[in-house]
Amino acid sequence: MTQAISVFSFPTRIVFGPGALRELGAEAERLGIERPLLVTDAGVVACGIAERVDSQARAAGLRPALFSDVNPNPVENNVHDGLEAYRRENCDGVIGLGGGSPLDTAKAIRLVATHPFPLEQYDDQLDGGAKIRAGLPPMIAIATTAGTGSEVGRSTVIILKSNDRKTVIFSPHLMPDVAIADPELTLGMPPKITAGTGLDALTHNVEAYLARGFHPLCDAIALQGARLAFQNLPRAVRNGRDLEARSNMLMAAMMGAVAFQKGLGAVHSLAHPLSSIANLHHGTVNGILLPHVLEFNREVSEERLRDLAVAMEIQTSGRSTAESAAALIARLRKFLEEVDIPPTLGALGIRVEMIPLLAKKAMEDACHQSNPRACSESDMVALYQRAL
Numbered sequence: 425m426t427q428a429i430s431v432f433s434f435p436t437r438i439v440f441g442p443g444a445l446r447e448l449g450a451e452a453e454r455l456g457i458e459r460p461l462l463v464t465d466a467g468v469v470a471c472g473i474a475e476r477v478d479s480q481a482r483a484a485g486l487r488p489a490l491f492s493d494v495n496p497n498p499v500e501n502n503v504h505d506g507l508e509a510y511r512r513e514n515c516d517g518v519i520g521l522g523g524g525s526p527l528d529t530a531k532a533i534r535l536v537a538t539h540p541f542p543l544e545q546y547d548d549q550l551d552g553g554a555k556i557r558a559g560l561p562p563m564i565a566i567a568t569t570a571g572t573g574s575e576v577g578r579s580t581v582i583i584l585k586s587n588d589r590k591t592v593i594f595s596p597h598l599m600p601d602v603a604i605a606d607p608e609l610t611l612g613m614p615p616k617i618t619a620g621t622g623l624d625a626l627t628h629n630v631e632a633y634l635a636r637g638f639h640p641l642c643d644a645i646a647l648q649g650a651r652l653a654f655q656n657l658p659r660a661v662r663n664g665r666d667l668e669a670r671s672n673m674l675m676a677a678m679m680g681a682v683a684f685q686k687g688l689g690a691v692h693s694l695a696h697p698l699s700s701i702a703n704l705h706h707g708t709v710n711g712i713l714l715p716h717v718l719e720f721n722r723e724v725s726e727e728r729l730r731d732l733a734v735a736m737e738i739q740t741s742g743r744s745t746a747e748s749a750a751a752l753i754a755r756l757r758k759f760l761e762e763v764d765i766p767p768t769l770g771a772l773g774i775r776v777e778m779i780p781l782l783a784k785k786a787m788e789d790a791c792h793q794s795n796p797r798a799c800s801e802s803d804m805v806a807l808y809q810r811a812l
C-alpha cells in the first residue's frame with residue numbers, strides 16, 4: 425500500500441523480433457524522417473552493422489548521414505560534434521544505432537538540436553529535466569547489444585566537462601519514438617561483450633526490483649526480466665548464434681530499462697565512477713559488484729531476494745526466507761564464473777589507493793538514493809574493498 429499519488433507510464437513503441445530491421449523504412453516514414461543522422465560508433469562500423477543499416481535505409485528511400493565519433497563512455501564533446509554534423513548535413517531526425525553509448529549520444533544530440541548547451545543545466549540531480557520541452561527531432565533507436573536497454577529509456581548518460589562524472593539527464597521527451605529490437609543484429613557480439621552487456625541487463629532488473637519505492641508494474645517486469653537474463657545469458661555467451669537466447673536477452677535488456685524507472689541502487693553508484701575515472705566496461709563491473717551489494721542489502725531485502733530466487737528457479741522449497749536469499753547470492757557468484765567475467769576489480773587494474781576518490785564519486789551519484797539500504801561513504805569504501 426502507499427499513501428502518495430503515483431504516476432505510471434509505459435508508452436514505448438517497440439518493433440521486436442528477428443528481421444525487425446526491415447521495418448526501418450516504414451517507421452521512418454511514419455515519423456517523417458528522410459535525412460537521418462545515423463549515430464553509431466567505431467565498433468558498430470567495424471563489424472559491418474552500420475553498413476547493413478545504411479543499406480536498409482537507402483533501399484527504403486532514406487538518405488542517412490553517418491556520425492560515428494562516439495567514445496565508449498560518451499563525453500560532451502561527442503554531442504557537440506554530433507550536433508555540428510546534424511546541422512551541416514541538414515538532417516531531419518536521428519537514428520541511434522549500437523549499445524548504450526551511441527544511443528545515449530543520439531538522444532543528447534536530439535536534445536541540443538532544440539535546446540542550448542551546456543548539458544550541465546539538464547542534470548537530473550539538479551532537476552534539469554524540467555527544462556526539457558517537447559519538440560525534439562524524431563528518433564529511431566536500433567539496439568546492437570542486449571544490455572542498457574537505452575532504446576526504450578528516457579535518460580541519457582554523458583560524462584560532462586564541468587563535473588567529470590557520468591551525468592544522467594532524464595526527461596520523457598528523450599525517449600526514442602520507436603525502438604527497433606532485432607536480435608539478428610546481436611548475433612555477432614563476442615562472448616566478452618555479450619557477458620558484460622548482459623550483466624548490465626540482469627543488474628537493472630535486480631536493482632529495480634530491490635529499489636525503494638512503490639511500483640508494482642515495474643516489480644513484475646523486473647522479476648520476469650531477471651529470470652530471462654539469468655536463464656539466457658550463459659546460453660548466449662556459450663553460443664552467440666543461439667537466436668532464441670539472443671531474443672530473450674534483448675527482451676530482458678528492454679525490460680530492465682523499463683523497470684528501472686522505479687530506481688536503481690548502489691551497484692550503479694559504485695559502477696559509474698569505475699567508468700568515468702578508470703574507463704572500465706559498465707556492465708562488467710556491475711556484474712562484479714552485484715553479489716557484494718546484495719550481501720550488503722540482505723538484512724533489509726531478504727523477502728525480495730527470495731522472490732528473485734523463486735523467479736530464477738533457484739531452489740527455495742524447504743528453505744527459509746533467509747536461506748533462500750543467501751542461496752540467490754551464492755548462485756549469482758557461480759553465475760558470474762559461468763559467463764566468464766573477471767572475478768575482481770583488481771583483475772581489471774583497480775588499486776586500493778584509488779578507492780577514496782571512487783567512493784567519493786559513488787556518493788555523488790544519485791542511483792544509491794533508491795538502494796534499499798542507505799549507504800554512507802564508508803560503506804562505499806567497504807564495498808569497493810570487498811570487490812577488489
Ligand SMILES: [Fe+2]
Nearest residue numbers: 572624628706
Ligand atoms: Fe546500467
